[in-house]
Amino acid sequence: MDSKAVEAITGWQKAGLRTVHIVGRRGFIQAAFTNAELRELLTTDGLLPVVDPEELALCRNEASEAELKKSRMKQRSLDILQKMVANFSELESTSKRILRFHFLRSPLEVLSTQGALTGIRMSRNQLSGEPGKQQATPADASQNLEVSCGLLVRSVGFDILPMAGLPLSSNRVPHRNGCVESAGPGSAGLYVSGWLKRGPTGIIGSNIGDAKETAEKVWKDLSEQTTKEWSEEPLQAMLSSKGSPVVLFEETGRSSRRRSCGGGRLRGRPR
16 A cells, blocks of 8 residues: 555544445445455454344345356355354444445435534435346435444546547447557557456456456567557657656666565555
């Protein structure tokens, strides 16, 4: 993690941070977390991950059961979540920090006093639609919930900010094996990987094959074209216009040596 983020979290802990709420509009079967991520929460020292048993049961409507039946991964995640359900009885007595999962909830209103955040009001949702296409719709207003909080982080949806010379279609960049298509004159040699390439899906492991495909395309193009057809100037201009630092290829060796440590592995945190 970036050092500034670590410092901020440490400050919150010293100030008395006790509970973090993670809220999802739909159920656990539709959630994008991985089983590895869930298991790690159960083994983190000083942390109590909690799921409300009634809420977990509400996630399992007929259509969701059909989705669950087809996914061995989600079936395994249910076993992990059941262990978090067992922690529910410790909510009022634990001395650990609490990570509370809420499923089938949507924000309705941010609560404040004299301009300072004090909490959030959330609706109870219900799932409707066929398996694989279920949507969250508001349920009975009597089931609304208010949660006190001092910090609210929105994490709904993904957007790619437009870039000069970079085409966008359905929130991703059109490409052929990682090589950007129709990027305009003078933009030959522009490549993408990760979510820019395939949209907001997958985890770190998903990027391995993705990056390999792009790297192979770069190498193939380099071997087939002459050096006269290539220019770094359009890419450098695009990055510079966004305030991104540009590291030239001949500079990477010096940078790596400065940051290398033990067996040549690079150290340092993302900026």
